[in-house]
Amino acid sequence: MEIKLIKTETDYQAALAEIECLFDAAPNSREADLLEVWATLVEAYEAKHFAIPEPDPIEAILYHMQSRGLTRRDLEPYIGSRARVAEVLNRRRALSIEMIRRLHAGLGIPAEVLIQPYELAKTAA
Template sequence: MDIKPIRTEADYQAALREVESLMTAEFGTPEGDRLDVLATLVEAYEAKHFPMEVADPVEAIKFQMDQRGLTVKDLEPMIGRSNRVFEVLNRIRPLTLPMIWRLHKGLGIPAEALIQPPKRTAAV
């Protein structure tokens, strides 16, 4: 198979080119196995060199609302009455552990994102 670690930007770019060329490889074939190993190496390199910041919990909720076409009423089973939902979305009230659990289960938002303290907005 002759695969080597990705240590430099040049190694990374070469691995990306090879991954792209293998994108149509069948699972279980030598090419598919090579794609699987290269993708794992690329993912590890990217995690180390291009870390992703965990999303702000309120922004994560708003993103899911936008993506799914949800309204405040749709969030009531997960957060509480509409006034409570508005308080959370306006950063007045923090999420509680039960809210976090229900949002994670109901919307698939990673728990890591929901347990982060929300970013404060500037006072107007």
């Protein structure tokens, strides 16, 4: 198959089939080079058409808490007082830049996730 940009779903499926045929190519062979080119084209198409959005910052914090067995009290060094932790996790207060820095440095939560916009809880007026 002639190498060309992947513009449609049909092109995408054809490229995947081409990759499948080349999958067992010997290293440093012409087929291995073709495989790399096709994989690069598929990766570019998928990044454009199947982009995965960054997770919600609060959901990311909750996930890290659950996966590491952390409690709200464990977040106090990164967010502040117990009340402040509750406000942030209940979406009544936004994360500050300092909180984001501390969560990133201390818990390894990616800063690019923590800086994503997210909705705060609506307050009764």
